[in-house]
Amino acid sequence: xxxxxxxxxxLKHHRFSNGLAAISIAMGVALLVAVYSxxxxxxxxxxxxxxxxxxxxxxxxxxxxxxxNALYHLEDMPGKIKWTYFNEVEKERIVAQAIPxxxxxxxxxFRVNAIDPRFLTEFEYLPGKIFSFSExxxxxxxxxxxxxxxxxxxxxxxxxxxxxxxxxNPVCGVAEGDPVHKKDNxxxxxxLAPTGTPHDRAIYIPLETFYGLxxxxxxxxxxxxxxxxxxxxxxxIKIKRIRGGAxxxxxxxxxxxxxxxxxxxxxxxxxxxxxxxxxxxxxxxVLIAIAIILTALSVLFLFFSLLSALREMRRxxxxxxxxxxxxxxxxxxxxxxxxxxSLLGGVLGLAFGHVLIEMGAHFIKVETGVGFxxxxxSMIDWLVIPGAVLLGLLAGLVPGIQAYRLGVLDNLSxxx
Amino acid sequence: MIIELDSLExxxxxxxxxFKVLDIPHWQVAEGGQVAIFGPSGSGKSTFLHTxxxxxxxxxGKLSVCGQALEGMSEANRDQFRAQYVGYIYQNFxxxxxxxxxxxxxxxxxxxxxxxxxxxxxxxxxEVGLSHRLKYHPSQMSSGEQQRxxxxxxxxxxxxxxxxxxxxxxxxPVNKEDVLRILLDICNRHGCTLVLVTHERExxxxxxxxxxxxxxNRVYQGTVGG
Numbered sequence: 001x002x003x004x005x006x007x008x009x010x011l012k013h014h015r016f017s018n019g020l021a022a023i024s025i026a027m028g029v030a031l032l033v034a035v036y037s038x039x040x041x042x043x044x045x046x047x048x049x050x051x052x053x054x055x056x057x058x059x060x061x062x063x064x065x066x067x068x069n070a071l072y073h074l075e076d077m078p079g080k081i082k083w084t085y086f087n088e089v090e091k092e093r094i095v096a097q098a099i100p101x102x103x104x105x106x107x108x109x110f111r112v113n114a115i116d117p118r119f120l121t122e123f124e125y126l127p128g129k130i131f132s133f134s135e136x137x138x139x140x141x142x143x144x145x146x147x148x149x150x151x152x153x154x155x156x157x158x159x160x161x162x163x164x165x166x167x168x169n170p171v172c173g174v175a176e177g178d179p180v181h182k183k184d185n186x187x188x189x190x191x192l193a194p195t196g197t198p199h200d201r202a203i204y205i206p207l208e209t210f211y212g213l214x215x216x217x218x219x220x221x222x223x224x225x226x227x228x229x230x231x232x233x234x235x236x237i238k239i240k241r242i243r244g245g246a247x248x249x250x251x252x253x254x255x256x257x258x259x260x261x262x263x264x265x266x267x268x269x270x271x272x273x274x275x276x277x278x279x280x281x282x283x284x285x286v287l288i289a290i291a292i293i294l295t296a297l298s299v300l301f302l303f304f305s306l307l308s309a310l311r312e313m314r315r316x317x318x319x320x321x322x323x324x325x326x327x328x329x330x331x332x333x334x335x336x337x338x339x340x341x342s343l344l345g346g347v348l349g350l351a352f353g354h355v356l357i358e359m360g361a362h363f364i365k366v367e368t369g370v371g372f373x374x375x376x377x378s379m380i381d382w383l384v385i386p387g388a389v390l391l392g393l394l395a396g397l398v399p400g401i402q403a404y405r406l407g408v409l410d411n412l413s414x415x416x
Numbered sequence: 417m418i419i420e421l422d423s424l425e426x427x428x429x430x431x432x433x434x435f436k437v438l439d440i441p442h443w444q445v446a447e448g449g450q451v452a453i454f455g456p457s458g459s460g461k462s463t464f465l466h467t468x469x470x471x472x473x474x475x476x477g478k479l480s481v482c483g484q485a486l487e488g489m490s491e492a493n494r495d496q497f498r499a500q501y502v503g504y505i506y507q508n509f510x511x512x513x514x515x516x517x518x519x520x521x522x523x524x525x526x527x528x529x530x531x532x533x534x535x536x537x538x539x540x541x542x543e544v545g546l547s548h549r550l551k552y553h554p555s556q557m558s559s560g561e562q563q564r565x566x567x568x569x570x571x572x573x574x575x576x577x578x579x580x581x582x583x584x585x586x587x588x589p590v591n592k593e594d595v596l597r598i599l600l601d602i603c604n605r606h607g608c609t610l611v612l613v614t615h616e617r618e619x620x621x622x623x624x625x626x627x628x629x630x631x632x633n634r635v636y637q638g639t640v641g642g
Binding site for chain 2: 001002003006009010012013315316319320321322323324325326327328329408409412
């Protein structure tokens with residue numbers, strides 16, 4: 001009978017307490033794995049090179065609010081900017097591409113953004129990636145080419161069960177109860193293939209359509225005809241690259257120049273998002289602290305259950321000694337048992353953690369459009385197995401030492 | 417001689433108390449011998465057996481068992497010595513409750529230099545008449561059957577010396593002679609030296625060689641067996 005078979009028998013003999021210890025470790029590890037994965041994935045998602053946007057030209061207001069609105073379809077835009085000003089910025093020598101947009105409408109809970117058609121055909125939403133309508137990739141139809149046409153992001157289309165040719169009336173606003181443009185029947189002509197970005201959670205209509213929607217003030221209609229009156233919510237700006245793919249250093253001068261104005265500002269998402277992380281970072285830290293405490297408590301539970309099991313095992317261990325097992329061997333049995341329970345807890349926790357991510361990812365995707373995947377391997381995933389073995393070793397050390405010190409004759413047969 | 421001792425002393429020293437448990441000037445047992453050590457409770461019989469098994473360190477004197485000098489031997493080496501040369505049978509069987517009869521016997525091979533051999537374990541259980549109880553747990557067997565499993569386990573490492581500590585004391589009178597005869601017979605077949613301690617007069621009747629521990633700390637001197 002091998003050393004491992006003896007351990008297996010012992011694990012089986014105390015399966016209830018061992019199972020509880022493994023499950024409690026698994027819970028702590030699962031929480032740790034899930035929190036770390038969400039933390040890293042959200043950090044990656046919110047720093048995806050500004051989702052293809054180097055800068056956002058927008059009105060004065062909170063830069064964070066502008067980023068959340070323009071890139072994540074959350075919050076409201078704090079105002080509008082003049083089309084003529086946008087034209088000036090677009091002509092700046094370091095600007096490679098400028099995509100104007102107007103926000104403020106919605107349909108079925110999803111934002112409806114009026115946007116320059118180049119957004120759908122030329123704009124790189126991530127480096128080297130433009131939107132696709134290919135059916136093999138999950139898309140349908142094509143980009144809009146007429147004012148009454150619209151394109152849905154993949155998640156919006158899925159949630160609202162949008163079919164090509166289906167018409168809808170946009171809501172003038174993003175809050176419940178806002179008025180509906182009842183006379184404007186827009187038609188879906190395309191669904192974007194999934195991108196794993198918040199762009200999946202929006203509906204896009206041509207920029208000029210916004211100005212012609214029924215019910216808007218007369219000044220808005222005038223914006224369509226006369227450029228000097230025209231306003232937009234903002235524009236996605238791509239900056240030219242210099243050698244090595246770095247942003248043109250002139251972006252700082254441009255930002256400084258734009259920010260001097262009373263009405264406009266240039267927001268660089270890569271500078272703003274870390275601030276968001278600082279704000280929500282404490283939530284991560286609290287969750288990680290809870291997970292660590294939970295894991296520590298479960299290891300403590302393992303420690304006490306081993307001590308308790310050791311009391312039952314004294315005679316067995318003494319018998320092993322009587323049969324020729326050395327002190328080191330019996331100590332090895334106890335410590336190995338602790339390490340196996342902890343390892344089992346670690347492996348289960350890793351699996352549970354990824355199940356938790358899969359469940360949470362669906363919820364977050366629906367709420368924010370940010371794609372999380374259970375397949376993501378975070379730094380903590382690599383540490384779980386060696387960490388679990390180490391924790392098992394620590395939990396088993398004191399019971400192991402007690403087993404080492406166990407007297408053979410004190411725990412065996414009565415003497416005659 | 418399989419056991420040879422000179423001026424053997426076992427002294428228990430608890431710090432406050434210091435007393436001599438065994439003091440044996442000279443004793444030896446020839447290979448293949450079957451010896452019963454008889455004496456009342458507390459006369460030091462078990463202590464003597466534990467000393468022969470290397471479970472207790474020797475305070476002074478010389479003790480050679482199976483050609484191994486136990487005096488001055490480290491505890492780890494005594495563990496190895498026991499695993500290789502000694503089989504031990506206890507009054508209360510000391511079978512592991514979570515293990516089957518077969519697994520209990522295999523356990524006797526686990527710590528010895530020999531490889532675990534399930535076929536030999538089965539054969540040993542067959543020799544003690546328990547081939548039909550291989551997968552039974554101790555709680556599913558009678559005390560006589562449990563002691564027979566313990567006999568098979570004690571032989572699992574092919575010991576040269578079998579030590580039996582009151583092996584029949586916990587048995588029903590019907591089973592006592594049965595277990596003893598199996599023990600003596602199996603030792604003969606395996607060429608194994610047997611040293612048995614007992615306080616039961618009826619047990620010593622089955623042995624040609626008997627030594628008597630009269631009372632605590634008294635000694636015996638001589639040669640037996642062979």
